[in-house]
Amino acid sequence: xxxxxxxxxxxxxxxxxxxxxxxxxxxxxxxxxxxxxxxxxxxxxxxxxxxxxxxxxxxxxxxxxxxxxxxxxxxxxxxxxxxxxxxxxxxxxxxxxxxxxxxxxxxxxxxxxx
Numbered sequence: 001x002x003x004x005x006x007x008x009x010x011x012x013x014x015x016x017x018x019x020x021x022x023x024x025x026x027x028x029x030x031x032x033x034x035x036x037x038x039x040x041x042x043x044x045x046x047x048x049x050x051x052x053x054x055x056x057x058x059x060x061x062x063x064x065x066x067x068x069x070x071x072x073x074x075x076x077x078x079x080x081x082x083x084x085x086x087x088x089x090x091x092x093x094x095x096x097x098x099x100x101x102x103x104x105x106x107x108x109x110x111x112x113x114x
Contacts, residue, residue, distance in 0.1 A: 037044060043051035092100060 034044060043053055046052050094102075
């Protein structure tokens, strides 16, 4: 009986690590496959091979519309901030005499014109 038990233990020492390696490789391959599909824009599939598409409903469509609107507003705000930054950079890097002339040109003359 001890000889048979030793054979079973030796067999298990070979089979269990081999099985664990096969399972890890299979799961890792499946994860890599799904990651590549998502990364490249392919739809995922269910267990029957049918593509799984995200559900779209009125709430999702409304969220997309609101986010698109907010995105447009933020882009416009960034544009104005860039314009202001350009002006400040020009003021900081111009020579003082040129800056004084520009300021004098903007001041109101004695006739009341700007």
